[in-house]
Amino acid sequence: MMQAATSIQRADFGKTRDGVAVSVYTLTNKNGLTARITNYGGRVVSLMTPDRNGKMADVVLGFDSLDGYLQNPGPFFGALIGRYGNRIGHARFTLDGRVYQVDRNDGENSLHGGARGFDKRVWTPLELSDGGLELTYLSADGEEGYPGKLRATVTYRLTDANELRVDYAASTDKDTVINLTNHSYFNLKGAGTGDILDHRVMLNADRFTPVDAGLIPTGELRAVAGSPFDFRSATAIGARIEANDEQIKIGKGYDHNWMLNRGGDGLELAARVEEPSTGRILEARTTQPGVQFYTGNFLDGTIKGKGGKVYGRRSGFCLETQHFPDSPNKPGFPTTELKPGQKYQSTTVFRFAVASGR
Secondary structure, eight states: OOOOOSEEEEEEEEEOTTOOEEEEEEEEOTTSOEEEEESBTTOEEEEEEEOTTSOEEEOBOOOSSHHHHHHOOTTOTTEEEOSBOSEEGGGEEEETTEEEEOOOOBTTBEETTSTTOGGGSBOEEEEOTTSOEEEEEEEOTTGGGOOSOEEEEEEEEEOTTSEEEEEEEEEESSOEEOBOEEEOEEOTTOTTSSOSTTOEEEEOEEEEEOBOTTSOBOSOOEEOTTSTTOOSSOEEGGGSTTOSOHHHHHHTSOEEEEEEOOSSSSOEEEEEEEOTTTOEEEEEEESSSEEEEEOOTTOOSOEEOGGGOEEOTTOOEEEEEESOTTGGGOTTSOOOEEOTTOOEEEEEEEEEEEOOOO
């Protein structure tokens, strides 16, 4: 593994409504990149990266203090998502012959673990000797309706290769389902600097999972060829985002899971994004089978983020590396079951670079 962050610094970040003190940790690598992460929901608060001229900008949406996250939980800015990332249809699933009803917080469905998922929990922090930040959360049996006492550990490292590496691990004492991810919104021009429609995106996927009106996958694995969902070659996000396409209309843009082209179990390229005006490049590599590409369609300009900047519609995009939505109800999808004695493990790496020239 590359040498991790050369320094880590802790600061106070505020208190929850229950009076629990929360911290924010700044990871800095030898190149001057910084990542700020809070143990409230394991959120990536900021990521300072250079453009082609060396000018630093914060490329993730978020807030300057804990209060912003408490008052605006809906977008899930920067958060660790669990116990089950994305949606579970009708907020229920069957496991070992038993039906489990989980929290309905998205119409008839369950979204991102329920009303009080992992994004709204205070994680136990540990500063590692290699400059990484380890966050641990113990989810009680029955929390938000999920079976099993689950111990989740997520480690953030900022490497000298300008990578933010996120390692996920979990274990359970009872059969359960799990799907952990990170919900950072990126804008490679800088957070709060207009929309992301000019960003050029490549998704390493031949197929995606179309959804019904409730954004629950139908179970089909549909070829992207000939559709607005074909990002196998770099394409501007805005090129087809208003296409006369049923799936685009349902998602109000892109809010879908792509089935990644994978050759093995290791880290493989999921996505590459380039912003032409700054030259910033983001590459996402993951061990996961899917990625939810979301284009901030529900942001509406009512939220003011860091520095008082307004976050308008499509002012950030997400690359939520994951197992597929509603997998517990879709036997044809890769399984999300975790049993006692097994260890859940996944890794996602976000690498930042710049393109030369204009």
